[in-house]
Every structure is written in C-alpha cells, then in structure tokens.
Amino acid sequence: MRSGDRLVRCGQGHTHWGRYGAAGLLPYADGHVLLQHRAKLTIGGGTWGIFGGARDRDEPSVDAALRETAEESTLDTAEVTVHGVMREDHGGWSYDTVLATVPSLLVVEPASWESKDAAWVPVDAVADHDLFPPFAAAWPRLRPVLRRPVLVVDVANVMGSRADGWWRDRAGAAARLRDEIAAIDGLTGMAPFDVAYPERVLVVEGRARDIGAGDTSVRVVAAPGDGDDQIVATVAEATREPGVPCLVVTADRALKARVRAEGAEVTGPRWLLNQL
Ligand SMILES: [Zn+2]
Structure with a gap:
C-alpha cells in the first residue's frame, strides 16, 4: 500500500480513489492518444481511460502520473514530454490530467493486473469507445489541448x-x-x-x-x-x-x-x- 491508496469522499459527495487526489497521463503522438483498457476487477472495469492512479502524500501530479503509467504499462517515460496539467477539482479531492507528447506511436503493452490492454487510439475515434465515465466527461475539454503549447x-x-x-x-x-x-x-x-x-x-x-x-x-x-x-x-x-x-x-x-x-x-x- 502507498500513502494515497485509500477511498475518500469529495466535497461533491462522490467516493474517489486517492487520499491525496489522483493523476493520469494522456500522451499524444501523430494524431493518436494512448488509452488504457481497464481490467474487469477495477472501478469501471472493461472501459477505456488513461493510465494513472492515486497520488502519494506531497507527490506532484506530474510525478504521480508518470510513476503510475510506468507501473501499469511498458511506456518508457523518458520518451514523454509533459506539456500541461488540467485539473478537475471536486473540493477536497482533485484529478489532474497530465497532457504530454511522445515522439511516435511507440509499442506499449499493459504491465499490471489493472490493465487489460494499451492502445493508441485515433483522436477522432476516442468518443466511439466505451469510455471510463470521468474520462468521457473530461474528454471534450482535453481534446483541443493535446498538442504542446x-x-x-x-x-x-x-x-x-x-x-x-x-x-x-x-x-x-x-x-x-x-x-x-x-x-x-x-x-x-x-x-x-x-x-x-x-x-x-x-x-x-x-x-x-x-x-x-x-x-x-x-x-x-x-x-x-x-x-x-x-x-x-x-x-x-x-x-x-x-x-x-x-x-x-x-x-x-x-x-x-x-x-x-x-x-x-x-x-x-x-x-x-x-x-x-
Ligand atoms: Zn468528486
């Protein structure tokens, strides 16, 4: 167990994973984004979202997103250029999406029980997937800012x-x-x-x-x-x-x-x- 591995209730009354909030990585390359097909036994099992998870106490969201992605997939985070963070703040709990670019459509395999698959999905096809509901809600705001400013x-x-x-x-x-x-x-x-x-x-x-x-x-x-x-x-x-x-x-x-x-x-x- 890590320090942030706990369910908490946010200011809006939802239950979320991550005592200190959570963060995920949305890498972009050549018209595609990297998505995680969530394993059956996870929250939202079987849907598509992004690699990520609970932040540790005092852990910056960029570090947490890269660490979780490295734990759950074979993406070499040395190839990742972070270009921005977008926060979804629920009061007492927040989710930070870390937007990034990688140089090409690198081969990425799932690397933990939480991931059934990893796939580069064309930007235009993301909304056609059965998306993890919080990611589906955030996608319209994320889609216009996939490129490095x-x-x-x-x-x-x-x-x-x-x-x-x-x-x-x-x-x-x-x-x-x-x-x-x-x-x-x-x-x-x-x-x-x-x-x-x-x-x-x-x-x-x-x-x-x-x-x-x-x-x-x-x-x-x-x-x-x-x-x-x-x-x-x-x-x-x-x-x-x-x-x-x-x-x-x-x-x-x-x-x-x-x-x-x-x-x-x-x-x-x-x-x-x-x-x-
Ligand atoms: Zn909430």
Missing part, C-alpha cells in the same frame, strides 16, 4: 520592462533572462492549462543576437533584421499546425495586433517576470 518571448521588450542594468550589457542581460526562463518549472496562467510546460522560444535581436541557447532547453531565434518581423514569422510557424496553442509575451501594441492576426494569444512582460 508554444511560448514566444519578445526578449528586447521583456528585458526593457525591468531595470536591471540591461542598457549597459544587452547580451549579458538577455542571457540572464534566457537562463531564468529556462529554470521555470511550470507556468501558471497559460489558459486553458492549470500548469503549462510550453516549448519556450526566445526571439533576440541587435546586440543580444548571438547569445544562443547556452546549455538550456529553450530555443533561441536570432532576428536577422527587425525583431518584430521575426516574432511574427515564429508565431506563424507555430500556429501553422492546427491545435498548437501559442502565447506571445510582449507589451508592444503594434506587435500584439500582428501576432493575434496569426492566431496567437498575447500577455504582458509582468506575467512572465512574476514567475521567474
């Missing part, structure tokens, strides 16, 4: 909105900002996710052009000319694929209108700086 940062604009001496050393200040953005664990306020782990793209220009990515996982794009033109081009590239949410961080009014026309959402530098 992209965060595009107007570095010159964000840098200019804090007085840290950037005017003396633009490249140094841009590299500092890059490292701080790379160090953020999860971003809050990137709707509709409760916590988002977007691909982070920093657009740099002028004297900050050559900073590169350093040893971080952020992507740094150097504008060959005008920074705004590069940001618009970067957004257009991200939103070309349907279903990829894109958020641009800038306070530049003209640029805001241009990126909104490309399908991006916009937020101001303060939102990002508050999370560093």
Whole structure:
C-alpha cells in the first residue's frame, strides 16, 4: 500500500480513489492518444481511460502520473514530454490530467493486473469507445489541448520592462533572462492549462543576437533584421499546425495586433517576470 491508496469522499459527495487526489497521463503522438483498457476487477472495469492512479502524500501530479503509467504499462517515460496539467477539482479531492507528447506511436503493452490492454487510439475515434465515465466527461475539454503549447518571448521588450542594468550589457542581460526562463518549472496562467510546460522560444535581436541557447532547453531565434518581423514569422510557424496553442509575451501594441492576426494569444512582460 502507498500513502494515497485509500477511498475518500469529495466535497461533491462522490467516493474517489486517492487520499491525496489522483493523476493520469494522456500522451499524444501523430494524431493518436494512448488509452488504457481497464481490467474487469477495477472501478469501471472493461472501459477505456488513461493510465494513472492515486497520488502519494506531497507527490506532484506530474510525478504521480508518470510513476503510475510506468507501473501499469511498458511506456518508457523518458520518451514523454509533459506539456500541461488540467485539473478537475471536486473540493477536497482533485484529478489532474497530465497532457504530454511522445515522439511516435511507440509499442506499449499493459504491465499490471489493472490493465487489460494499451492502445493508441485515433483522436477522432476516442468518443466511439466505451469510455471510463470521468474520462468521457473530461474528454471534450482535453481534446483541443493535446498538442504542446508554444511560448514566444519578445526578449528586447521583456528585458526593457525591468531595470536591471540591461542598457549597459544587452547580451549579458538577455542571457540572464534566457537562463531564468529556462529554470521555470511550470507556468501558471497559460489558459486553458492549470500548469503549462510550453516549448519556450526566445526571439533576440541587435546586440543580444548571438547569445544562443547556452546549455538550456529553450530555443533561441536570432532576428536577422527587425525583431518584430521575426516574432511574427515564429508565431506563424507555430500556429501553422492546427491545435498548437501559442502565447506571445510582449507589451508592444503594434506587435500584439500582428501576432493575434496569426492566431496567437498575447500577455504582458509582468506575467512572465512574476514567475521567474
Ligand atoms: Zn468528486
């Protein structure tokens, strides 16, 4: 028994598994999501849901979802890129769906008594399956956010909105900002996710052009000319694929209108700086 393995009653009067809440993983690859065919003797036996289970005391939902998936299936969680968490809060109990992508339709087998099967199901065919009722209820909200979101940062604009001496050393200040953005664990306020782990793209220009990515996982794009033109081009590239949410961080009014026309959402530098 683990610390969270217990039935509890939520604020809405239901009985749920998981003293500290529960979490599950919804991996996406190439137009498919990975579903678990639940074994007969589980709650909702015979239906299709996602791999997951009870969170341990103080266990982050991302860790719990990956741990449970690794216990119940052969999915190699090292191949999983987490891109967001969506919470279903019942008051005193919550279920966190951890949305993620894997690079391809990896072969996945069931690996515990709770799983009868594991299958990559085409997104369009999910609703045709006999779904585990809580997953069926959540699916309409999850379906539009299966793709990893992209965060595009107007570095010159964000840098200019804090007085840290950037005017003396633009490249140094841009590299500092890059490292701080790379160090953020999860971003809050990137709707509709409760916590988002977007691909982070920093657009740099002028004297900050050559900073590169350093040893971080952020992507740094150097504008060959005008920074705004590069940001618009970067957004257009991200939103070309349907279903990829894109958020641009800038306070530049003209640029805001241009990126909104490309399908991006916009937020101001303060939102990002508050999370560093
Ligand atoms: Zn409930």
